[in-house]
Structures are given as C-alpha cells and as structure tokens.
Amino acid sequence: MTTLPAAPAGTAPAELRERPGVGVRLEGLTRRYGSVLALDGLDLDVTGGELLALLGPSGCGKTTALRAIAGFDRPDAGRVLLDGRDVTDVPASKRDTGMVFQAYSLFPNLTVAENVAFGLRVRRRSRIEQRRRAGELLELVGLADRAGRYPHQLSGGQQQRVALARALAVAPQVLLLDEPLSALDARVRVQLREEIRRIQLELGITTVFVTHDQAEALSVADRVGVLRAGRLEQVASPDDLYERPATAFVAEFVGTMNRVPAVLAGGGVELLGVRRPVAGAAPSGGPVVALVRPEALLVAADPAGEGRVVTRTFSGASTRLAVALPGGVEVVVDVASAESQALVPGTAVTVTPAERAVLVAPAG
Amino acid sequence: MSALSTAGVTGAGGVAPEMPVRAGRRGAGTWRWVVLTAAGLYFLVPIGASLWFTLRDGGAGGLTAEHYTGIPAAEGFAETFGRSLALGSLTVLLALLLMVPTVVLVELRLPRLRTTVELLTLLPLVLPPIALVVGVRSVLAWAPDHFFGTPLAEVFFALQRPSLPWILVFVYVVLALPFVYRALDAGLRGTDLRTLTEAARNLGASWPRVLVSVVLPVLRTSVLNAAFLTLALVLGEFTVAAILGFRTFPTWILEISGSQPQLSVAVSVLSLAMTWLLLLLISALDRRRPGKESA
Numbered sequence: 001m002t003t004l005p006a007a008p009a010g011t012a013p014a015e016l017r018e019r020p021g022v023g024v025r026l027e028g029l030t031r032r033y034g035s036v037l038a039l040d041g042l043d044l045d046v047t048g049g050e051l052l053a054l055l056g057p058s059g060c061g062k063t064t065a066l067r068a069i070a071g072f073d074r075p076d077a078g079r080v081l082l083d084g085r086d087v088t089d090v091p092a093s094k095r096d097t098g099m100v101f102q103a104y105s106l107f108p109n110l111t112v113a114e115n116v117a118f119g120l121r122v123r124r125r126s127r128i129e130q131r132r133r134a135g136e137l138l139e140l141v142g143l144a145d146r147a148g149r150y151p152h153q154l155s156g157g158q159q160q161r162v163a164l165a166r167a168l169a170v171a172p173q174v175l176l177l178d179e180p181l182s183a184l185d186a187r188v189r190v191q192l193r194e195e196i197r198r199i200q201l202e203l204g205i206t207t208v209f210v211t212h213d214q215a216e217a218l219s220v221a222d223r224v225g226v227l228r229a230g231r232l233e234q235v236a237s238p239d240d241l242y243e244r245p246a247t248a249f250v251a252e253f254v255g256t257m258n259r260v261p262a263v264l265a266g267g268g269v270e271l272l273g274v275r276r277p278v279a280g281a282a283p284s285g286g287p288v289v290a291l292v293r294p295e296a297l298l299v300a301a302d303p304a305g306e307g308r309v310v311t312r313t314f315s316g317a318s319t320r321l322a323v324a325l326p327g328g329v330e331v332v333v334d335v336a337s338a339e340s341q342a343l344v345p346g347t348a349v350t351v352t353p354a355e356r357a358v359l360v361a362p363a364g
Numbered sequence: 365m366s367a368l369s370t371a372g373v374t375g376a377g378g379v380a381p382e383m384p385v386r387a388g389r390r391g392a393g394t395w396r397w398v399v400l401t402a403a404g405l406y407f408l409v410p411i412g413a414s415l416w417f418t419l420r421d422g423g424a425g426g427l428t429a430e431h432y433t434g435i436p437a438a439e440g441f442a443e444t445f446g447r448s449l450a451l452g453s454l455t456v457l458l459a460l461l462l463m464v465p466t467v468v469l470v471e472l473r474l475p476r477l478r479t480t481v482e483l484l485t486l487l488p489l490v491l492p493p494i495a496l497v498v499g500v501r502s503v504l505a506w507a508p509d510h511f512f513g514t515p516l517a518e519v520f521f522a523l524q525r526p527s528l529p530w531i532l533v534f535v536y537v538v539l540a541l542p543f544v545y546r547a548l549d550a551g552l553r554g555t556d557l558r559t560l561t562e563a564a565r566n567l568g569a570s571w572p573r574v575l576v577s578v579v580l581p582v583l584r585t586s587v588l589n590a591a592f593l594t595l596a597l598v599l600g601e602f603t604v605a606a607i608l609g610f611r612t613f614p615t616w617i618l619e620i621s622g623s624q625p626q627l628s629v630a631v632s633v634l635s636l637a638m639t640w641l642l643l644l645l646i647s648a649l650d651r652r653r654p655g656k657e658s659a
Contacts, residue, residue: 071565093569101562103556105556106563107577107578170567
C-alpha cells in the first residue's frame, strides 16, 4: 500500500490490553448551534473493540458527535452511554476517553515523554510508572528515540503519533480520533492510518474515527457510519456500504457513482437500453436516475455504438474511461487495463450495465 | 520625570513586533537611514544631555559619578523607591489575577465578548488620568464621612494608608489594563489554546490544573511582557500619586529636583537604564524558552 518503510513498532503494554473494549451508545443526540441543527436525534451503537469511522461532508455533525462523546459539547437532548453508563452529565476530565485532535495539540513547553506522561501525572501516578509507560507507548508508536525532544522539533506525522501515544497512555475506555490525519501529507497519512489500525487491533480498544476522507474510512474501519445533516444515513461494513448503499446520498458520497437517466418500468428500471432489477426502494414514479459504479458498466468497441470515449486515464491494473453518451450524459467506466488498449479517445463504443440490481434515485 | 515617561514608552515599543525588513527600491535605503537617524537623535539627544548633566563636575570642570553613587543614601530614596516597587508588584499581581482568567474565559467560552472586553480595557487610554483621579479623590473625600462608624469607613482609611496606599494599586490596575490585555491577547493569538485546553481536559486535568499546567506556560512570554509594562507604568506614574498626595518614587524625584537637580536627573537616567535591563532580561528569558519555534 505504501512505499515507506513501516515505523519500527513495539508491542502494546500489557495493562492497556487487559481492558476489553467497551461499547459506546448515542441515543437521540440533538445539538443546535443557533439556527444550525448539527445533530438531529442521532442514534449510534459502537460495539466494544471495533473501529467505527464516522464519515460525512463538512458540517454533517460528525465532529459534534465525537465531541459529545468526549464531553466537550453538551447535547441539547439525548444521552451518551459508555459501557452502559450514562455519562451525558459527566465532565470531559472524568469521561475516560482518549482523544487525538485534528490540530496539533501537544503541549509546547513539555518534552515528548512529558507530553505522553501528562495524563498519568494528572492521575498522580509515580514518576517511575510515568516514565515506564511513556517509554512503552513511544515504543508502540515508533518514537522511543524522540522522548527528549520538544514538539516543535517533530514533523507533523510524528506529532500526531505522540498525540496518539498520549491519548492511549491513560488506558482510556474509548479512543476518539477527530480527523487526526487531515493536516498531514498523503504518504504519511496512508502510513499513519495503517499504524493506527494496527495499534487499535492490538489493544482491542473501541475507537471512533471521524473523517471526511472516504478512502481513509473504508480502508481502516470495521464499520463506517455515513452522516448527513446530523442524522445517520447508514452504518455498515466498508464492503456493504460500497456494494449496497442504503440511500442515494451514501451511494454518491462513497466512491465514484455515475448518474444515468432511467425509466421505471414493469417493476424494474430501464437504462442504456436494457432492463435491470431495482436495488432497494424505488421512488414511486416520475423521472429517475440510475446510480451505477464505474466498474458496474461494461464497455465494448462498436462502430455502431452511440458512445464516444472522451478521455482514457491509465492507473496500473485498471484504466478509467470517460464516455460521452447521447443526451449530454457522460459516464466513467473502469476496465481492466489489458482490455482497454483499443479504447482510445474518439472510439465509438456501447455501454451496458452489468447484470445486477441497480440503485435508483429521483432525478434532479 | 520626563526620563521616566520615556521609559514607559520604550517598554511599549519593546514588545511591539519588529519592523519588517524589506528589500526596498533604490533610494529607499537612504531614506531608511535618514528616518532612523532622526528618530535616534530624538531619543538619544535628551538622554545624552541628561547623562552629561549628571556626570559633569560643576566645580572642577571634570567628570564625576558622585550623583550616581549618592543615590542609595539620598534622603527619601529607599523609602519611596521601596514603596513604588511594592505598589508595582501588587499591581502586577492583581492585574494578572484579574486578566489572565478573563482573557482565557473570553477566548474559550465567550468569544462574542472579545470586542466588548477590548473596548473596556481601552477606556483607561481614552480617559485622561486626571479625570480618573478627580473621581477617585471625590469618593475618598466623601466615603469615610458617609460611612463613619461602620467597618467600611475603616476600609477607606486603610486604602489611604501613606505607608502602602492600596488605593493606588487599584487605580494602577485600571491604568495597566490596556497594556496587560494587549500583551496577553497577542500571546493567545499565536496559539491554539482551545485545542490545548481540551487535550488537557481529555487527559483528566481539572480547570485549575489546566490553567497552571497548560495556559500559563503557553502564555509565559505574554505574562512577562504584561508584568514588565505594568511595573514600568507604576514606577513612572506621577499624576495620580501626586494629586492624591502620596509620596512615591516619581513624586520624590520632583521633590528633590528643585534642591538637587543633578541627583534627580541621575535617578531618572538610572531608572531608564533599569527599564532597559528588565526588557533585555525578558527577551533573554524568552529565547531560552524550550517550546519556542526558533529554539
């Protein structure tokens, strides 16, 4: 996945592994900022030990939900339960969650080791224990050799690793990640998200990972919750979310999706001259569009075909073609690179949907 | 006195951001030097003249340091300087106790009040001190009679005790507000205090703990700057102390200027030098700060 060498990683300290992952439950969480409804009766169940990603466009309420779990934001209505215990009124400092923030949050006046030990110092643990635990966690995130440095002497990726170690040092019940990778460059982002997943699996800690990056969510999460306007659209495994999106919003937000004009007819849907069964609920009538993934379209060179290849983008094993169809419709189609060499821009082609049920949304 | 007010101004300039140095057009360099020289002369000529005035030995015609060596033993110096230092320290303490939590609260919880607080802290600059002190004097004259026989009257008497007039501390806190607020606010602008405090809260720290372990270290330089400006202000403040009839370091300088002009100017020059030393000390401390970017 990445060409960077994996950071030298230690194993998780035993104390951190002894705690089984606890469940997180949000019930009817509502939060209003002035006229903006950030959370609109959000219900969510996070199973103990799983990594759940909250995905959504900016302003969908995902960070508000995370902050409600951490105790930084008091919901107007609804409850937050950690391990079955109602913590809605428990202050942030007593919630027993570990959070990694989007912005760099290391205390600038403390060394890396002191930063990691901060939570233990607050809990009045002995100096020996503080030093030992900080050492173990820095080992875990591969930064044992940076213990004496100050935050400004570290790169962005290193700072977020230290922040992760610091959040884990207090052995929290739940790990909360608020877009921790968004300030980092692409290569470090991929490397660090894999590392977060490795550590999460190793510790078995329940984790809520907020992100607006679908690739990030799909690649590391056990389940992904897609949020829209303060409500949960769908919670499902990455495969389910991609293959069987519950709503048009999810379908279009996750992965690339073609919108093809279609007609509802005889219990099915007609698109590109063929009929396919409808996946999920179909609109009651009226003009509709079919939502089709690039890999669910088949393209073939055909001198009589009405489609024209517009661009051809090679990306290793697969190649993405943009095809112009009559009526000003343009679709993208993924084909195996080995079979696409003849499909140069200008080639006349026919495009047909693969033999499977098709998701349909109202047009407009 | 004039030297002391200059000290205050120097202090204010000391915390302002450095002038950006840009590669100017041809000819801009010459102008830069003209302006710098003119400004330099404006500051240096009076100081140089004061220095010459205090070092010149009127009788023998040579140079003498006797006006400087004579300062510690001068009648009234120890008493008034000690009092001004005490007033300054108390003012610094009170102003910081008031403003650090205020600034943090506004930043984290009440950002909408920022403009209001900014305007309020600017008031002392807009209102002439003379107006303030006349108001204070009227209250001080009226209150002890009005509250006679009650504990409140005792409080008003205590406020005006000549050995340590607390009323001056309160007035000076008001006068220092613009400087203290601005210094602290500048420090906050450069840091993401919200995230840092949330990180600390998340790790289990109570609010007092957050203030001591996170906010104060982050604001260290700003707090030092605010303290320095306040101290310089108190050590140079004349109007309020003189009108309320208290004997402080600046009023003492005026007192002796008639009988011992050279001594009074020597004291002014020395206090200016002290102010500069303090300023250098603060910037040296700031440079040694571990979390600083340039370290």
